[in-house]
Amino acid sequence: MAFVDVRGLFHRYPGSPVHSLSDVSFQVQPGEYLAVLGANGSGKSTLVRCLDGLAEIESGTVLVGGLDPMNAEQLADLRSRVGLVFQSPADQLVASVVEEDCAFGPENLGLPREEIARRVASALEAAGLQAERSRPAWALSAGQQQRLAVAGALALEPELLLLDEATAMIDPPGRTGFLDLIGRLNSDGTTVIHVTHSMEEVLRAGRALVLHEGRLVFDGTPADLFERPGLESWSLSRPASLEAARRVRFAFPGFRPAGHAPEDFRDELSRLARASGKVPASPRTDVSLPAPAVSVDPPREDDALVLDKVAHEYLGGTELSRLALDGVSLRVGKGELVALVGATGSGKSSALQHGNALLAPSSGSARVLGLDPAAKGVDLKALRSRAALAVQRPETALFETCVGDDVAFGPRNQGLRGRALVERVRSAMARVNLPYADFRDRPVRALSGGEKRRAAMAGVLALDPELLLLDEPCAGLDPAGRESALALQAALSSDGRTVAVSTHSMEDATRADRVYVLERGRVVAEGSSAEVFLGTEPPPGLERPWAAEASVLMWRAGLTDAPTALDAAALADEALAVLGVAPPGGVPRGGLEAAP
Numbered sequence: 001m002a003f004v005d006v007r008g009l010f011h012r013y014p015g016s017p018v019h020s021l022s023d024v025s026f027q028v029q030p031g032e033y034l035a036v037l038g039a040n041g042s043g044k045s046t047l048v049r050c051l052d053g054l055a056e057i058e059s060g061t062v063l064v065g066g067l068d069p070m071n072a073e074q075l076a077d078l079r080s081r082v083g084l085v086f087q088s089p090a091d092q093l094v095a096s097v098v099e100e101d102c103a104f105g106p107e108n109l110g111l112p113r114e115e116i117a118r119r120v121a122s123a124l125e126a127a128g129l130q131a132e133r134s135r136p137a138w139a140l141s142a143g144q145q146q147r148l149a150v151a152g153a154l155a156l157e158p159e160l161l162l163l164d165e166a167t168a169m170i171d172p173p174g175r176t177g178f179l180d181l182i183g184r185l186n187s188d189g190t191t192v193i194h195v196t197h198s199m200e201e202v203l204r205a206g207r208a209l210v211l212h213e214g215r216l217v218f219d220g221t222p223a224d225l226f227e228r229p230g231l232e233s234w235s236l237s238r239p240a241s242l243e244a245a246r247r248v249r250f251a252f253p254g255f256r257p258a259g260h261a262p263e264d265f266r267d268e269l270s271r272l273a274r275a276s277g278k279v280p281a282s283p284r285t286d287v288s289l290p291a292p293a294v295s296v297d298p299p300r301e302d303d304a305l306v307l308d309k310v311a312h313e314y315l316g317g318t319e320l321s322r323l324a325l326d327g328v329s330l331r332v333g334k335g336e337l338v339a340l341v342g343a344t345g346s347g348k349s350s351a352l353q354h355g356n357a358l359l360a361p362s363s364g365s366a367r368v369l370g371l372d373p374a375a376k377g378v379d380l381k382a383l384r385s386r387a388a389l390a391v392q393r394p395e396t397a398l399f400e401t402c403v404g405d406d407v408a409f410g411p412r413n414q415g416l417r418g419r420a421l422v423e424r425v426r427s428a429m430a431r432v433n434l435p436y437a438d439f440r441d442r443p444v445r446a447l448s449g450g451e452k453r454r455a456a457m458a459g460v461l462a463l464d465p466e467l468l469l470l471d472e473p474c475a476g477l478d479p480a481g482r483e484s485a486l487a488l489q490a491a492l493s494s495d496g497r498t499v500a501v502s503t504h505s506m507e508d509a510t511r512a513d514r515v516y517v518l519e520r521g522r523v524v525a526e527g528s529s530a531e532v533f534l535g536t537e538p539p540p541g542l543e544r545p546w547a548a549e550a551s552v553l554m555w556r557a558g559l560t561d562a563p564t565a566l567d568a569a570a571l572a573d574e575a576l577a578v579l580g581v582a583p584p585g586g587v588p589r590g591g592l593e594a595a596p
Helices: 044-051 072-080 098-108 113-127 142-154 172-187 222-227 240-251 262-275 348-356 380-386 403-413 418-431 449-461 479-494 529-533 546-556 568-578
Strands: 004-011 021-028 033-038 059-064 082-085 160-164 191-195 207-212 215-220 305-314 322-332 337-342 363-368 387-390 467-471 498-502 514-519 522-527
Touching (some): 004 044, 021 059, 021 207, 033 044, 033 172, 044 059, 044 160, 072 082, 082 142, 098 113, 098 142, 113 142, 113 172, 142 172, 160 172, 172 191, 207 222, 215 222, 240 262, 240 546, 262 546, 262 568, 337 348, 337 479, 348 387, 348 498, 403 449, 418 449, 449 467, 449 479, 479 498, 514 529, 522 529, 546 568
Parallel strands (some): 033 191, 033 207, 082 160, 160 191, 387 467, 467 498
Antiparallel strands (some): 004 059, 305 322, 514 522
16 A cells, blocks of 8 residues: 555645646655656645645645545544654744753653653654754754754654755755664655755655656656656756766667766776777875965955954853854955855854854954955945845845735835836846746745745846856755756856855855855855865865766876866766767757767
């Protein structure tokens, strides 16, 4: 018998002219691992909420473990068997202290105190929050709050685990550890339904569903999904491992890695190089790369942002004090695109918030667009319009009823009125792919998580700022939206604006002019993306982008003279050079069957 049984499901949000879900039907067997994909606004989060009784079903039937989430008498029993992690983790944090929040679910199940303590300790350890158990939940970084939301779900020891973009704010090693944990739980019998925009995460699932405009358009294995042509029409893409292999196979049909790890790509290349008589040199004996380095240039007068030995302490003078920044020095030149990367809680958001004087240094100094925000007479309101911050949680920055009014709030306060205001809002919304005619009157509360992020970004762009400070701007975006956001960042930089972004995506960071790596509130590395990801060992809390790791492994195996690839296309060219094959003039956009 199916553990989840959905038949003919329709859902419509109040006041919305369209259905968010239309005639969706599928079943999930006990112990399955199901990935749910689709564009922002395709209905993924709504589907999860229907399964847990948080969204009202218009028509159709939903049964979870034989229980109806629309039946009030069955709902409590259903929720004792289901763990849910929301797209916005702050929405499900209910207690003031980390360990108390984690214990909330087991306490409501009426479990013995000793069992609650066991579950809380196990869940916090699995989520990497043992050291934070006594801290206030509100004082955690967004990534740590996401870990806490996960821990709260794990503490229920559920039969069904519903994950709605549960890894979007977690650093790469933490994400890998969490996904490994989910894999172990699934192997032990837990049913998993995982909503994700990460194509790499989909490869861990045994089955994938794709929603498009509220309808189920695909139900099959991840391998079958990524072989299909036209993924772009669903706002999807291929994982780097499959895209790189596909590009090589188009020119060298025999290229078939055994798996999706960088090691599998290297091993297949080595095998083919030997078979074709292009025997690689012996593996390198000196395979270590230098440790991360910091070589920040002296600040210049026209730098848009300079932090000079900035320290910042939260809750200073209390037993809960925490040093978020510890002598951070960095500079962002006018017109540069700079990325800040590092583990969850490393200080990225705190550094950005000094860039528009939302935070003030506990010691050291900040200079923003040539001004010291702490100096007497500085107009902070005007400065914040010139140096605009897009916060990590977009829902906290949206407060008007309709999207158009929210985007217009900033420029209206700058004094714009009439046609000039409408054109500024229209342009900003167009740049984030929220067409003005379609979204100006859309209720903010009806937006998906990704659409909220784009609306918040539009509000920042509508200020027409000189310096943009973007905190995790691509988290929660579908692949097409992510690519559009990255292209927008590059375009803004090319137009002479300065852009500083924080990100947990190392692939996104490779698109920046320069990268700063933070660790425990300090800058531990700085340089171009090639210098940071190919020229040194990864600092703690980081992993190389998939293509960069494969490139380094190929170099260590003696296949190449130096690692050079940061993305799938460059890696494929590097591999074809090893095989002595010229890269083809163009790789089809269709599925793998389009390749020879």
